[in-house]
Amino acid sequence: MSKGKEKRLFQNFLLENRFKRSVQRKELLDIFLNTNKHLTAEELYRIAKKKNPSIGFATVYRTLKLLCASGLCRELKLDDGITRYEHLYGHGHHDHLICTKCGSFVEVFDPEIEKLQEKLSKVHGFIPQKHRMELYGICSKCQKEEGRR
Amino acid sequence: MSKGKEKRLFQNFLLENRFKRSVQRKELLDIFLNTNKHLTAEELYRIAKKKNPSIGFATVYRTLKLLCASGLCRELKLDDGITRYEHLYGHGHHDHLICTKCGSFVEVFDPEIEKLQEKLSKVHGFIPQKHRMELYGICSKCQKEEGRR
DNA sequence: CTCTATGCAAAACCTTTGCATAGAA
DNA sequence: TTCTATGCAAAGGTTTTGCATAGAG
Numbered sequence: 001m002s003k004g005k006e007k008r009l010f011q012n013f014l015l016e017n018r019f020k021r022s023v024q025r026k027e028l029l030d031i032f033l034n035t036n037k038h039l040t041a042e043e044l045y046r047i048a049k050k051k052n053p054s055i056g057f058a059t060v061y062r063t064l065k066l067l068c069a070s071g072l073c074r075e076l077k078l079d080d081g082i083t084r085y086e087h088l089y090g091h092g093h094h095d096h097l098i099c100t101k102c103g104s105f106v107e108v109f110d111p112e113i114e115k116l117q118e119k120l121s122k123v124h125g126f127i128p129q130k131h132r133m134e135l136y137g138i139c140s141k142c143q144k145e146e147g148r149r
Numbered sequence: 150m151s152k153g154k155e156k157r158l159f160q161n162f163l164l165e166n167r168f169k170r171s172v173q174r175k176e177l178l179d180i181f182l183n184t185n186k187h188l189t190a191e192e193l194y195r196i197a198k199k200k201n202p203s204i205g206f207a208t209v210y211r212t213l214k215l216l217c218a219s220g221l222c223r224e225l226k227l228d229d230g231i232t233r234y235e236h237l238y239g240h241g242h243h244d245h246l247i248c249t250k251c252g253s254f255v256e257v258f259d260p261e262i263e264k265l266q267e268k269l270s271k272v273h274g275f276i277p278q279k280h281r282m283e284l285y286g287i288c289s290k291c292q293k294e295e296g297r298r
Numbered sequence: 299c300t301c302t303a304t305g306c307a308a309a310a311c312c313t314t315t316g317c318a319t320a321g322a323a
Numbered sequence: 324t325t326c327t328a329t330g331c332a333a334a335g336g337t338t339t340t341g342c343a344t345a346g347a348g
Contacts, residue, residue, distance in 0.1 A: 018301090020347050054305075056306065058305070059303080059305070061338060077226065077227075079281070081226060081232075081337085082336095106273050108269055116261055116262045117284055121246060124288075126248070126289070128286040129287065131284040135269065135277060136281075137270050137276050139274060205330040207315080208329060210314070230338095232312080300347100301347090305345095313334105314334080315333085320329070322327075
């Protein structure tokens with residue numbers, strides 16, 4: 001559990017914006033903080049439903065928006081078209097390495113690439129704001145399983 | 150016009166796969182080849198509708214799938230969730246620089262970044278397959294307009 | 299009390315599919 | 324003739340919205 005800082009951050013976010021606390025928001029935050037970093041809305045909904053069968057899909061989406069607004073969470077849209085929500089707080093910017101076999105994620109960061117990305121933007125006259133980079137490949141676990149067949 | 154090579158490629162693709170030619174496919178291919186490189190399905194539909202008001206959305210989507218299968222076209226899913234279709238034939242791999250004000254695209258390619266991306270994958274035990282990189286920023290045109298206000 | 303949050307169902311999107319008919323080979 | 328392609332409408336999948344009611348402050 002723990003995750004005290006994140007919980008406090010969300011509390012403050014709610015207070016500062018005249019939002020109210022609720023059981024659902026608390027439960028969803030707990031699940032979000034204690035689950036893998038790349039949940040879909042549907043996964044979050046299913047987990048929440050086990051604890052609290054009356055929860056609605058709309059609440060999940062609305063709460064995810066709040067989590068993003070508070071800075072705890074970021075939307076991640078991958079090529080499969082399904083939106084995932086990843087932890088943001090305490091993480092710096094990072095990119096993703098994604099296994100095309102098993103779907104596992106690795107967060108990566110390469111300062112050299114970052115520098116070159118910025119340079120590339122400027123060369124084309126852009127003021128860089130943000131970027132996304134996803135590297136797709138086969139992870140070592142899946143490579144071994146491949147070999148076994 | 151011209152674009153003879155692309156048209157022939159698509160012809161051959163249809164023949165080789167026992168698909169048939171049709172007026173709609175011809176019209177859609179023409180529009181696709183002669184329009185900006187990052188059409189949405191809706192944009193293509195609207196343009197096609199002007200020439201041929203009876204055309205259906207389903208035909209547009211089905212034809213776009215064929216264009217992708219033939220190698221002329223690639224699906225591009227950006228953060229806004231709308232799928233765009235870009236020209237692929239005769240282009241090598243490239244990434245995108247996207248203006249967050251006006252939405253304009255620039256295609257970019259940086260061999261140094263490519264090399265580092267490959268290295269980064271391998272360091273994490275991945276066999277690299279493909280990647281996507283989008284750099285978001287403000288293009289020079291929008292910077293000037295910003296200044297004018 | 300007042301105003302926000304919730305759950306439900308309906309709507310909004312974008313994309314795909316089923317089906318009868320038109321059209322290519 | 325035999326298949327495939329088309330257009331329409333309906334259905335899918337994901338996310339958002341309207342509304343009456345429940346609940347927080």
